[in-house]
Amino acid sequence: MQTEPLYDVVAVGLGPFNLSLACLLEPLAGVRSLFLEREPEFNWHPGLMLPDATLQNPFLADLVTLADPTSRFSYLNHCRAEGRLYRRFIRESYTLTRLEYNRYCQWATKQLGSLRFDSEVRQIEHDAARGEYLVKGVSPKSREPFSVRTRKLVIGIGSVPSFPASGEPHQGLVHSSAYLQHKRRLQAKRSITVIGSGQSGAEIVLDLLREQPHHGYALQWITRSPRFFPMEYSKLTIELSSPEYARHFQRLPAPARERLLRDQRAITHGINARLIDAIYDELEDRAQRAAPSAQLLPGCELTSCQFDPIRGDYALSFHHTDLEASYLHRTDGLIFATGYAHRVPAFIEGVRHRLRFDAHGRYEQAENHSVDVTGHEVFVQNAGFHVQGLTSPDLGMSCLRNAALVKELTGVDHYPVEPRIALQHFEPPVGGPLQRVERDAAEREVLA
Structure with a gap:
């Protein structure tokens, strides 16, 4: 095994968040960093690479621009390198496809x-005498082991597909993240049911709807949500992904955070309005021509999912939340567009005693994104939704988080963040129009 230098930073996982961090660390002289990824190359959600699927963030929210507009890793420099800069200008599109x-x-x-790449981390240990972390793993391809030492860690392994508890037993279930790998097999069936009404579910439904005439399958789109609602994306709403709101959110008690996250579902779980309109137009056109269409069923919560090996189909039980009634549905093909869940990886067991967790077994993440007992050695990416709210999974805010991480990792504020981004105040400012008083005193003042 080759002896390696002591790294200042070793990051595990290479999704967009850690890739952004790698780009921001690259030009800094004297910083030794290493990013380990088990896959052979970068490939972001390959099972959802539908031709027309777009990001919700504008192209300025790339890997680097909001932290360093002069970076050579910007999206515009990528266009220039490919000879497409002026085409991009003429196109006048602010968004990117996936x-x-x-x-x-x-x-x-x-x-x-x-x-x-091709480096799967299996174990992390802490060397207390040297104040270092030992990261061990193996190449999935060659099976050759590796071992590296570092002063600090960044864990950014991403999330895993989430199935409802009622949908876990049968291993043949398809999650939306693997849609394209199973698409042809599904389209050969008599019926396909999509469970879940977020952005990914809507993209899959539109794709299946457009190709339905060529295959003849029946299509159902079912969700427990009371309606198929659009993503809330107004300018003042976008400010909820600002650092100011993240700080306000993180300082709230846990019950208040949970309540706010439920109230913010229209931001995190909604569908792009243009996509909703495209689905509606497709359905309405089918209705005019009396052509095969799809059934859209909101307010239906899945309560059980059983695979029938004799019939080769699924028996689904639903509870209609408005009618308080139960329904049975059978389908040959089944896709769960039910989102993702974060996991604490097994490789941290060797340092678990040095990390902070909450009562639910989730990382207890500090304002500086650290999760270790010292508060400045182990950091996580995109695993603090319960603590940091909307900024945690938002690609558009990755530069701001990584600017803060670079400061924590190097001790130098290489990418100063604008001191105030939001125009609104998430907490009444001192000296502002609202004066804080005890609740009883405020009520007496109103009554007087």
């Missing part, structure tokens, strides 16, 4: 020397 974003990220990986 395919474009993935290609941009792959381009960025080829400009970096700190990335190591």
